[in-house]
Every structure is written in C-alpha cells, then in structure tokens.
Amino acid sequence: GELKSLAKPPAGVDDVTAAVLAIRGEPPKNRDWNAAKNMMKDVNKFIDDLKGLKGLIDNSQLSAKAVDGARPYLALEHVSNLEIMKKKSNAAAGLCDFLLNIVVYYDIVVTVEPKRNALKQAQQELADANQKLEEVNAHVADLQSKLETLIAEYDKVVAEKNAVVAEGEKLQNKLALAQRLMNALGSEQERWAVNVQQMKEDANLLPGDVLMASAFVSYVGCFSKKFRGILLDDCMLPYVKKNQIPMSENPDPLLILTDTAQIASWNSEGLPSDRVSIENGAITTYAERWPLMIDPQLQGIVWVKEKESKNNLQITRLTNKKMLSTMEKALETGASVMIENLQEALDAVIGPIVGRQKIKKGRNFFVKVGDKEVEYHPNFKLILHTKLANPHYPPEVQAECTLINFMVTEDGLEDQLLAKVVTKERPDLEEEKSVLIKQQNQFTVKLKELEDDLLRKLAEAEGDITEDVELIESLEDAKRMSNEISEKVVIAKETEITINKAREDYRGVANRGALLFFALGELFKVHTFYHYSLAAFTAVFLKAIDLAGKKHTGDGMHVPRLIEESKGKNPFKRFRHVAMLVKAGLKGVLENGEVAPPAEINLPVRLKELTYSITYQVYNFTRRGLFDE
Numbered sequence: 001g002e003l004k005s006l007a008k009p010p011a012g013v014d015d016v017t018a019a020v021l022a023i024r025g026e027p028p029k030n031r032d033w034n035a036a037k038n039m040m041k042d043v044n045k046f047i048d049d050l051k052g053l054k055g056l057i058d059n060s061q062l063s064a065k066a067v068d069g070a071r072p073y074l075a076l077e078h079v080s081n082l083e084i085m086k087k088k089s090n091a092a093a094g095l096c097d098f099l100l101n102i103v104v105y106y107d108i109v110v111t112v113e114p115k116r117n118a119l120k121q122a123q124q125e126l127a128d129a130n131q132k133l134e135e136v137n138a139h140v141a142d143l144q145s146k147l148e149t150l151i152a153e154y155d156k157v158v159a160e161k162n163a164v165v166a167e168g169e170k171l172q173n174k175l176a177l178a179q180r181l182m183n184a185l186g187s188e189q190e191r192w193a194v195n196v197q198q199m200k201e202d203a204n205l206l207p208g209d210v211l212m213a214s215a216f217v218s219y220v221g222c223f224s225k226k227f228r229g230i231l232l233d234d235c236m237l238p239y240v241k242k243n244q245i246p247m248s249e250n251p252d253p254l255l256i257l258t259d260t261a262q263i264a265s266w267n268s269e270g271l272p273s274d275r276v277s278i279e280n281g282a283i284t285t286y287a288e289r290w291p292l293m294i295d296p297q298l299q300g301i302v303w304v305k306e307k308e309s310k311n312n313l314q315i316t317r318l319t320n321k322k323m324l325s326t327m328e329k330a331l332e333t334g335a336s337v338m339i340e341n342l343q344e345a346l347d348a349v350i351g352p353i354v355g356r357q358k359i360k361k362g363r364n365f366f367v368k369v370g371d372k373e374v375e376y377h378p379n380f381k382l383i384l385h386t387k388l389a390n391p392h393y394p395p396e397v398q399a400e401c402t403l404i405n406f407m408v409t410e411d412g413l414e415d416q417l418l419a420k421v422v423t424k425e426r427p428d429l430e431e432e433k434s435v436l437i438k439q440q441n442q443f444t445v446k447l448k449e450l451e452d453d454l455l456r457k458l459a460e461a462e463g464d465i466t467e468d469v470e471l472i473e474s475l476e477d478a479k480r481m482s483n484e485i486s487e488k489v490v491i492a493k494e495t496e497i498t499i500n501k502a503r504e505d506y507r508g509v510a511n512r513g514a515l516l517f518f519a520l521g522e523l524f525k526v527h528t529f530y531h532y533s534l535a536a537f538t539a540v541f542l543k544a545i546d547l548a549g550k551k552h553t554g555d556g557m558h559v560p561r562l563i564e565e566s567k568g569k570n571p572f573k574r575f576r577h578v579a580m581l582v583k584a585g586l587k588g589v590l591e592n593g594e595v596a597p598p599a600e601i602n603l604p605v606r607l608k609e610l611t612y613s614i615t616y617q618v619y620n621f622t623r624r625g626l627f628d629e
Contacts, residue, residue, distance in 0.1 A: 208247020261448030334379030
C-alpha cells in the first residue's frame with residue numbers, strides 16, 4: 001500500500017518493482033512504474049501472487065526466462081543491499097528481500113530436482129533390488145540350511161573318526177608308557193619280590209631281633225670288642241633262645257639298626273670303618289638315653305662334629321662360663337649340644353637335662369636349667385664326651401646316659417697307621433684311595449636315595465600310573481642314574497682292588513705299629529704312670545718312618561727301607577724297627593732292675609710272631625731305655 005500511493009518512487013525503488021514484473025513474466029517494455037502501480041492496486045491479490053511463486057517453483061511452472069529477467073535488477077548494489085533500500089523505502093526493502101530469497105530458492109529447487117528424480121529412480125531400483133535380494137536370501141537360507149545339515153553330519157563322522165584315532169593313539173601311548181614303566185621297574189621286580197618275601201619272614205622274627213638290638217644299644221656300648229662279643233654270644237643270645245623268642249638264626253644288631261647307605265654316610269663324616277666304630281655309631285644314633293662317649297683318642301668327637309654340624313652343633317664345657325646360656329638357647333631352638341672333656345663328676349646344674357626331667361605345661365614341655373624353666377624343643381640333642389680312658393661314673397649317671405666306648409680298636413688303628421705309612425711312601429696312592437672311598441660312600445648313599453625316591457613316587461602316584469608321563473620319566477631318570485652309579489661302583493671296586501693290592505705292601509708296618517700301641521697300653525698294669533696317647537704314639541710312628549731310611553749313628557750301618565724291615569726274616573732287624581717306634585715315648589720308664597715281665601701283662605697274641613728273646617728285649621727296653629737312637 002505504501003508503494004502504490006507514490007506518484008514517483010524514490011530512485012532505485014522502481015528497479016525493485018521492475019524485478020517483480022520481470023519474474024511475473026512481463027516483457028521489459030511493460031516494467032515501468034505505471035505498470036508497477038497497476039500490479040499493486042490490489043494489494044491482497046499482489047501478496048497472494050507473490051506467495052504463489054513458491055508453488056510455481058515447486059511445480060516447475062516458473063520459467064527460467066522470467067527468473068533470469070529479474071536477476072539484472074537484483075544484482076544492482078542498491079537493490080541487493082537492504083540497508084540502502086531501507087533508507088529509501090521499507091516496503092521496497094521487504095519486497096527486495098523477498099525477491100532475493102525467492103530467486104535463491106528457485107536456484108536450489110532447480111538444482112535439487114534432478115537429484116530428486118535420480119533419488120526416485122534409485123529408490124525404485126533399490127526396491128527392485130531388495131525384492132530380488134529377498135528372493136536370493138531365501139534361496140541362500142535354504143541352501144545354508146542344507147549345508148549346515150551336511151556339515152553337522154560330516155563333523156559328527158569326523159569326530160567319531162578322530163575319537164577312534166585319538167583312542168588308538170592314547171592306547172598306543174599308554175602301551176609305550178607301560179613298556180617304559182616295565183623297563184624302568186623290570187630289573188627291580190625280582191629283587192623287590194625277594195625283599196618282600198624276606199620282610200614277611202623277618203616280620204615273624206622281629207620280637208627276638210628287636211630285643212637283641214635294643215639290648216645291644218642299651219647295655220654293650222661301654223664294653224670293648226671282646227666283652228661285647230661275650231655279652232651278645234654268651235649271655236643275650238642264649239637267653240633269647242632259652243625263652244623261645246622268635247628271632248633270626250644269627251641276629252646281627254647292626255643289620256637291624258642300620259644299612260649300608262647309612263654306614264657309608266657315617267664313614268664319609270669321619271667315622272672309622274672297623275666293626276666296633278660302626279657299632280658305636282649305631283648306638284650313638286639310636287640310643288634313647290643321651291650318649292656319653294668315652295673317647296681318649298678323640299676319634300668319636302671328630303665324627304660327631306661333622307655328623308651334627310647340620311643340626312647347629314654347639315660345643316661347650318662344664319667350666320665354660322657361657323655353658324648355661326648355650327644350653328638354654330639349644331633347648332629352645334632344638335640345636336645339638338656337646339659337653340666335651342668331662343671328668344668323672346657331672347655338675348648338678350645339668351642333672352635335669354641329663355635325666356630328661358621334663359615338666360609339662362599345656363602342650364609344651366619345660367626343663368629346669370639353674371633357676372629357670374626353659375622350654376624343651378623336641379629336636380634338642382645332648383652328647384656328652386670324656387677323654388678319660390677308664391672313667392668311673394656313679395650309677396645314676398650310667399642309668400641316665402648310654403656309655404659308649406670309642407677307644408681305638410686294633411683293626412681300626414692298623415688301617416689308620418696304614419694310611420699314614422702309604423701317605424709317607426706313596427702319597428699319590430693314598431690320595432687316590434681317599435677319593436675312591438669318598439666316591440664309593442657317595443655312590444652307596446645316592447643309590448639308597450634313588451631307591452627311596454622311586455618307591456615314594458610310586459606310593460604317591462594317583463590314578464593310572466601308565467598315563468603319568470612325569471612319573472615314568474622320573475623313574476627312567478632314576479633308573480638311568482642308578483645304572484650309571486652301579487657301573488661306576490663296579491669300576492670303583494676294581495680300582496679299589498688294585499689300590500689295596502699296592503697298599504698291602506705296607507700293611508706289615510702298620511700291623512706292627514698297631515700291635516706295639518696296644519702292647520704299650522698294657523704297661524699301665526705295671527704302674528699307672530704308663531699311659532700313652534694315640535697322638536703321641538702316632539708322632540713317634542711317623543718319626544720312625546722318617547728315620548728308617550737314614551744312616552744309623554751307632555754302628556755305621558744303613559737302615560734298610562721301612563717296608564723291607566717289616567718283611568725281614570732277621571729277628572734283630574725287625575726288632576730294631578720295634579725299638580725305634582717304642583723308645584721315643586718311653587724315655588721316662590722307671591728302673592726296677594732286671595726282672596721277668598709280670599704275668600698280668602698280656603701282649604697281643606700276634607706279638608708271638610716275635611721270638612721270646614725279642615719280646616723280653618722289648619720288655620727290658622720299655623723299662624730301661626737301653627738302646628740309643
């Protein structure tokens with residue numbers, strides 16, 4: 001209404017109306033102001049016509065020529081810039097804004113329409129394709145169903161076939177493992193069968209055997225080899241037989257108490273290998289009462305120190321200020337304690353420990369140590385030791401302890417002296433012997449460990465052992481190691497025979513040394529002054545070896561080699577070796593005149609090899625020291 005009332009529009013407003021006339025399809029000659037006013041005389045119709053432009057565009061009824069006719073007007077700066085147009089006419093500015101937007105809308109519709117058509121076509125094609133896809137999918141589903149059925153049937157057949165194959169392989173593997181198990185245990189079967197049968201027989205004989213072993217441990221430890229034999233053979237054995245107690249035909253306490261593996265372990269720890277020493281080891285190990293070792297030559301203490309080292313052995317004396325604290329700590333922790341160098345009287349303060357006078361409080365036991373009550377550990381072990389050769393302990397001590405006589409035996413001393421002679425003459429031979437003994441002991445212990453481990457694994461096996469690969473492989477390894485060790489044992493025994501044969505050349509020297517030591521041991525019957533330690537005798541023995549090859553200073557003669565003298569036929573030459581050994585330790589023998597040897601001196605039986613005159617000369621020599629060096 002604002003524009004149609006204007007007789008002459010502001011400059012540039014007529015360009016807006018011309019653009020409207022152009023978009024309505026009017027030719028250029030009909031686009032003046034008069035035509036514009038005529039167009040706007042009915043304002044409502046004019047507005048409806050403008051609104052109808054969108055419908056024309058949507059229906060593609062607005063020609064591109066009409067729109068292109070309006071573009072030059074809309075491109076004018078004063079037309080396209082609404083701010084400028086607003087200054088001239090708000091109505092013209094609004095009409096201008098409408099035209100700009102309708103042209104933009106037209107351009108968008110013209111651009112989008114082909115795409116719409118393409119979209120419709122694509123949608124139709126998609127619908128057709130989807131229909132075909134559904135048909136194909138239905139067909140594929142049918143085929144898939146049939147395929148799945150066939151696959152299921154195939155899988156079932158393959159599974160059955162694989163199960164049969166797997167079962168066959170399992171059985172084959174089981175057969176192979178069973179054969180391996182039989183190979184691993186086959187050689188043991190016969191031995192185990194014999195052992196089982198022997199154990200069944202031994203079970204009936206256990207009462208007598210165990211009684212003999214118990215009596216052996218309890219009563220014979222304090223005696224020498226001779227009296228041990230008398231006790232066993234003349235006292236204990238007849239008693240058991242008289243009372244018809246079942247026992248083995250020839251019961252041996254050692255076979256009941258221990259085995260070769262344990263004996264080998266003791267030997268490796270320093271226990272001499274003679275029978276009496278092994279008996280002492282068994283008594284020390286299995287005695288219920290605390291062992292009291294009579295050990296003047298200090299052989300037992302060396303073994304005990306090594307044996308108990310793994311039990312944190314504490315060594316003390318009654319005179320040690322820290323003795324009680326050492327004992328208390330050992331009682332609490334379960335360590336082993338050795339009280340060494342005991343005299344004939346025991347301190348009353350250790351009486352409750354020696355007598356195992358335990359006090360029960362709750363679940364624990366306590367022992368009184370001085371004015372304290374110390375908890376008693378079940379692993380605690382007490383070992384008593386004396387260097388006295390012939391101690392006299394009161395009855396209560398003998399009742400509370402197990403006395404064990406560790407005094408050196410003639411056989412044991414002979415082996416020790418033989419080792420020292422060979423070490424002097426053939427150190428290479430003795431070193432090889434020592435290595436061999438150690439190796440053989442290790443082999444014996446290892447074989448026992450392997451056998452025990454094998455039996456333990458068999459006992460602990462669960463389920464079918466023919467399917468236990470780990471167990472069978474372990475058994476094979478154990479068997480292989482056992483065979484290797486057995487072969488090495490055979491080689492070691494052959495080597496030992498060779499070494500022993502070479503060492504036997506020197507046994508005469510060692511034998512005579514052992515005989516002389518025990519002959520000297522008889523002299524205390526003449527006078528208590530005559531007691532000689534093994535250490536002192538050994539020193540003299542070694543000195544004699546050194547002097548045997550040197551020039552004799554008395555008569556200018558060369559002393560033959562020691563080994564030659566020990567084998568010599570000439571009594572005087574053999575006696576000179578005797579004199580050399582004995583004299584150095586007997587320079588202080590009392591002079592009592594020329595008298596015959598007292599009848600109570602019982603020299604070892606094997607000294608009868610010497611003539612009586614030479615034995616008499618030994619006696620006089622020990623009395624007066626007649627010979628020069």
